[in-house]
Amino acid sequence: MIVVMKVGSPAEEIERISQEFADWGLSPEKIVGKHKVVIGLVGETASLDPLQIQETSPWIETVLRVEQPFKRASLEYRHGEYSEVIVNTPDGPVSVGKHHPVAVVAGPCSVENEEMIVETAKRVKAAGAKFLRGGAYKPRTSPYAFQGHGESALELLAAAREASGLGIITEVMDAADLDKIGAVADVIQVGARNMQNFALLKKVGAQDKPVLLKRGMSATIDEWLMAAEYVLAAGNPQVILCERGIRTFDGKYTRNTLDLSVLPVLRSLTHLPIMIDPSHGTGKSDYVPSMAAAAIAADTDSLMIEVHPNPAKALSDGAQSLTPDKFDRVMRDLSIIGKTVNRWPQPQAVLA
Structure with a gap:
């Protein structure tokens, strides 16, 4: 699952919600792209509701599931940006x-x-x-x-x-x-x-x-x-x-x-x-x-x-x-x- 932050999201807000995800037992990984920051969520995400996650911060643009079995290697994981x-x-x-x-x-x-x-x-x-x-x-x-x-x-x-x-x-x-x-x-x-x-x-x-x-x-x-x-x-x-x-x-x-x-x-x-x-x-x-x-x-x-x-x-x-x-x-x-x-x-x- 990936959390796409809006352009201009404050660093403090990114750190806050990352810590909140960690408190849920997930492993958040920050990926800094050319225009946006994406937070990859690794762990047991099957039961999580994307809409519920989006409500945790007004700076979250969208929440997407990574459908491929290879999560970190997936192009989706970086929101379409090549590394x-x-x-x-x-x-x-x-x-x-x-x-x-x-x-x-x-x-x-x-x-x-x-x-x-x-x-x-x-x-x-x-x-x-x-x-x-x-x-x-x-x-x-x-x-x-x-x-x-x-x-x-x-x-x-x-x-x-x-x-x-x-x-x-x-x-x-x-x-x-x-x-x-x-x-x-x-x-x-x-x-x-x-x-x-x-x-x-x-x-x-x-x-x-x-x-x-x-x-x-x-x-x-x-x-x-x-x-x-x-x-x-x-x-x-x-x-x-x-x-x-x-x-x-x-x-x-x-x-x-x-x-x-x-x-x-x-x-x-x-x-x-x-x-x-x-x-x-x-x-x-x-x-x-x-x-x-x-x-x-x-x-x-x-x-x-x-x-x-x-x-x-x-x-x-x-x-x-x-x-x-x-x-x-x-x-x-x-x-x-x-x-x-x-x-x-x-x-x-x-x-x-």
């Missing part, structure tokens, strides 16, 4: 959301050595990326496949962060590693295989770093949004949803089926920012540029693209990785579409 996630990077804050330029995340599947990750970070930044991705801990189908270098790889990501100024996105697999990952990462990634690891989602939601939540390979949109609800309900409002391809009946030509239809669907359901990962979504580097372009045209907020200096020798996912030179060309092509739809960052003015 943004602001990530503090060494180069300054980067905003991810519908009303901001497309934020590009790039880098290798796995962190292999210092020279490789630092050089890749510098190259993708020069091409326009805002974040470096790289796995220190890797969930793999086979127990014999490369699992990542673990804690030592976090040190290499920290070195790449310092050398490039990029924000770092890396995956957590075990809540026991969350503190040490959080000490390096600017965004904590929950991978597709852990999307419904509810104990992990609660732990990730209890910390204050932004969270990138990848869609499970067989997850419905409702299941995905309910997973986001776990993070939001634990207290962390900074969630980015990442579509990375789903498993369908045809796996011969692509690794997964990249579901670009989630962009308009999610826009109608949730206020959360959306990222598209065409690398995992297709599994083949030749298909990445066109799917990235399509994602921008369909209004994505962010892209995640795998880049490796030598894909043929990558320890994981080389087939879907672009070389730095190819990434340069792709970014130039994407800028044309991005500028057309007014979603591409403008170059900074050079002072004389």
Whole structure:
């Protein structure tokens, strides 16, 4: 249930009625929009009469029920206003959301050595990326496949962060590693295989770093949004949803089926920012540029693209990785579409 306050509502009145709702056993959450303040009411609201609530203050404009099972993630919960996630990077804050330029995340599947990750970070930044991705801990189908270098790889990501100024996105697999990952990462990634690891989602939601939540390979949109609800309900409002391809009946030509239809669907359901990962979504580097372009045209907020200096020798996912030179060309092509739809960052003015 949400309580929409009138324009110009006094702060004291908002605090008063919030306290009254808390006295009723509800959890009021103040959401400050561009023009109005909305109070989200979480708890047992089924028996509450919206008209009775509206009578508690002349400053209440309307009271609405949130019909979706995912309450905090619902677009209704923010009264139709899209949220943004602001990530503090060494180069300054980067905003991810519908009303901001497309934020590009790039880098290798796995962190292999210092020279490789630092050089890749510098190259993708020069091409326009805002974040470096790289796995220190890797969930793999086979127990014999490369699992990542673990804690030592976090040190290499920290070195790449310092050398490039990029924000770092890396995956957590075990809540026991969350503190040490959080000490390096600017965004904590929950991978597709852990999307419904509810104990992990609660732990990730209890910390204050932004969270990138990848869609499970067989997850419905409702299941995905309910997973986001776990993070939001634990207290962390900074969630980015990442579509990375789903498993369908045809796996011969692509690794997964990249579901670009989630962009308009999610826009109608949730206020959360959306990222598209065409690398995992297709599994083949030749298909990445066109799917990235399509994602921008369909209004994505962010892209995640795998880049490796030598894909043929990558320890994981080389087939879907672009070389730095190819990434340069792709970014130039994407800028044309991005500028057309007014979603591409403008170059900074050079002072004389």
